[in-house]
Amino acid sequence: MNNLTDAVSALSTTQGPWMCVERGGPAQARAAALLAWDGLPLLVPDPALFAARHLGVGLGLIRHEPLPVDAPDGLSPHLPPAARVVGVPEGIFGPTLLGEAADPAAVCAAWGVDLAPDGPAVDAGCGLGVMARRMALAVAAGEREGPVLAFDRAPAMVRLARSSVHDSASVAFAPRSRRELAPFGPALPPLPAGAVEWAVGDALRPPLLPGSVAWLHIGNLLDMVPEGPAAVLSALTPALMPGGLLTLSTPFDEEAAPLPGGGPDPVAELSAALREAGLHEVTSQDPVPWLIREYDRGWRILLCRCVAARLPLRPSGARGRR
Numbered sequence: 001m002n003n004l005t006d007a008v009s010a011l012s013t014t015q016g017p018w019m020c021v022e023r024g025g026p027a028q029a030r031a032a033a034l035l036a037w038d039g040l041p042l043l044v045p046d047p048a049l050f051a052a053r054h055l056g057v058g059l060g061l062i063r064h065e066p067l068p069v070d071a072p073d074g075l076s077p078h079l080p081p082a083a084r085v086v087g088v089p090e091g092i093f094g095p096t097l098l099g100e101a102a103d104p105a106a107v108c109a110a111w112g113v114d115l116a117p118d119g120p121a122v123d124a125g126c127g128l129g130v131m132a133r134r135m136a137l138a139v140a141a142g143e144r145e146g147p148v149l150a151f152d153r154a155p156a157m158v159r160l161a162r163s164s165v166h167d168s169a170s171v172a173f174a175p176r177s178r179r180e181l182a183p184f185g186p187a188l189p190p191l192p193a194g195a196v197e198w199a200v201g202d203a204l205r206p207p208l209l210p211g212s213v214a215w216l217h218i219g220n221l222l223d224m225v226p227e228g229p230a231a232v233l234s235a236l237t238p239a240l241m242p243g244g245l246l247t248l249s250t251p252f253d254e255e256a257a258p259l260p261g262g263g264p265d266p267v268a269e270l271s272a273a274l275r276e277a278g279l280h281e282v283t284s285q286d287p288v289p290w291l292i293r294e295y296d297r298g299w300r301i302l303l304c305r306c307v308a309a310r311l312p313l314r315p316s317g318a319r320g321r322r
């Protein structure tokens with residue numbers, strides 16, 4: 001189960017514009033030089049080193065990185081478990097607690113279906129594959145054309161997402177404690193194998209051919225990458241095709257404490273990073289509450305900013321033919 005294989009069979013059925021990060025070019029053409037873990041292609045720089053470091057494979061060890069579970073921050077409201085299940089919650093978070101409000105994934109999915117051109121859709125830093133599932137459901141419903149790709153840097157997370165999306169009537173799973181996952185969120189139907197193409201990859205060295213992606217989603221990843229939002233956006237944007245759409249959601253829950261008189265404005269920083277990456281904001285919504293399970297202590301609501309931004313058809317400054 002934990003053995004590495006070459007990535008030939010893992011990539012043999014993929015249609016998506018996966019790239020070999022190490023050598024460039026389509027990953028499918030380089031499959032023999034790549035590795036797969038449990039059927040998941042490792043599309044990272046130096047896959048053998050990655051496997052040794054992050055999976056313990058090749059060193060006679062079996063080691064899994066723990067699932068990435070983020071830590072609570074000092075600002076978000078914490079709610080006791082009873083808030084979700086007893087009575088009818090009142091107040092501004094009532095619809096969120098009842099699962100009736102559009103969460104960040106629902107907001108961004110609606111934009112993607114409406115505004116993205118047809119073609120490959122990618123869920124980058126996919127976690128449990130919440131957006132990949134929505135993208136694939138849109139393809140199944142004839143609302144757009146595929147393929148749908150999803151990748152995350154954490155191998156165990158991709159494996160869990162794959163089984164969550166294809167093997168069960170999706171209840172998504174959220175950490176209940178450090179060792180236990182609990183069902184969470186609205187049930188969405190399971191999808192057939194192949195509806196989403198999965199891989200292990202790093203958003204800072206994305207395994208995507210340049211100019212190939214019609215709809216790229218970055219869900220709640222920007223605040224988790226130490227290099228910062230601008231680094232993630234500048235690494236991922238070149239994968240977009242001209243006219244392609246980026247959707248993103250991000251909670252502004254960095255650990256920095258609020259400062260008297262205010263600190264740096266994260267909204268302005270995000271807009272600047274989008275502009276710097278060559279993207280034009282099309283629409284945004286803020287705040288969009290995101291309800292997540294907080295270990296076994298209750299629920300946490302993060303307030304997210306959701307943005308849709310487009311890569312222009314021509315680079316800025318370029319002139320059309322007269």
Ligand SMILES: C[S@@+](CC[C@H](N)C(=O)[O-])C[C@H]1O[C@@H](n2cnc3c(N)ncnc32)[C@H](O)[C@@H]1O
Pocket residue numbers: 068070124125126127128129130151152153154157201202203204218219220221224225
């Ligand atoms: C908070 S989760 C969000 C998951 C999902 N996108 C969502 O919105 O539910 C952040 C995910 O980003 C992944 N991640 C962190 N750094 C990454 C990187 N450099 N490249 C790819 N994924 C990364 C983590 O493994 C984790 O699964």
